[in-house]
Amino acid sequence: MDELKKHKVQENIEKKTSSSAGVPEADDAEDIVAKKVRKHARAKKVKDEERGPSINEKLKIAAHVSMSTAERIINGLTNAYTSVFVAPESTKVNFLKEQGYKYFEKGDYEKARDNFIEFIDSVEADDADVLYMIAMCHKNLDDYKEALEFLRKAEVLESEDQNVVAEIGDCLLTLEEYAEAIGYLNKAAEVNPDHGDIFYHLGTCYEKTEQIEEAKKFYKKAIDLEPREAVYYQALGFLYETTGNHKDAIVCFKKAMDMEKGKKRGGGPKK
Secondary structure (H helix, E strand, O other), rough: HHHHHHHHHHHHHHHHHHHHHHOOHHHHHHHHHHHHHHHHHHHHHHHHHHHOOHHHHHHHHHHHHHHHHHHHHHHHHHHHHHHOOOOOOOHHHHHHHOOOOOOHHHOOOHHHHHHHHHHHHHOOOOOHHHHHHHHHHHHOOOOHHHHHHHHHHHHOOOOOHHHHHHHHHHHHHHHHOOHHHHHHHHHHHHHHHOOOHHHHHHHHHHOOOOOOOHHHHHHHHHHOOOOOOOOHHHHHHHHHHHHHHHHHHHHHHHHHHHHHHHHHHOOOOOO
């Protein structure tokens, strides 16, 4: 009996000793393990964030981006196809007009003209702007008769359009219809009183119709507006020469030659 009591006392002493020495009991041990697990998880998360996405994740992102790009390309092609072949007629017609302007800007005047003409045929009505553009295509292709035909159609719709009026005058001048050209060029000069070329062209028309004094007046007007344009002096010089005014003709030719020499030297216009 005494031995049993002694053993129990000894057991209680050992338990107290173990507890005071920091050895955890069962419940305490579980808490410690849980805390260590949470700490390890937090450390791993921070490390992963610093390292960035894994190779597998990067591959997934790259695949997604690539797929998005492909989808955008397909959508673009689909939209273009729809605009031309499936869209409402008005959309397809406007596409022709837009293509006409794009070809014109690129200098492909034949394709531009064809698109503009197809646009006119599709809408079954005249459009002053498009008629003007068709005329400009023909003019750039040196087909002045066709250009004049379309300009006259545009004039019916926009008789006061200064570009149409000026271009009709220029075409008539090129086609040597000088008398009719004078009327259009004078009208253009009223709208553009600072445009030297219009007055130069008027001078040419008056000279060709043997209205010498009027020709001189308009050549001089062109020179006043653009005094560094050699061709204006040449035209006036030839006019003086044909009328026997050799002195003034020489002065004009000399100025024209000086300007041409300046251009060849690359000096640019003199102030």
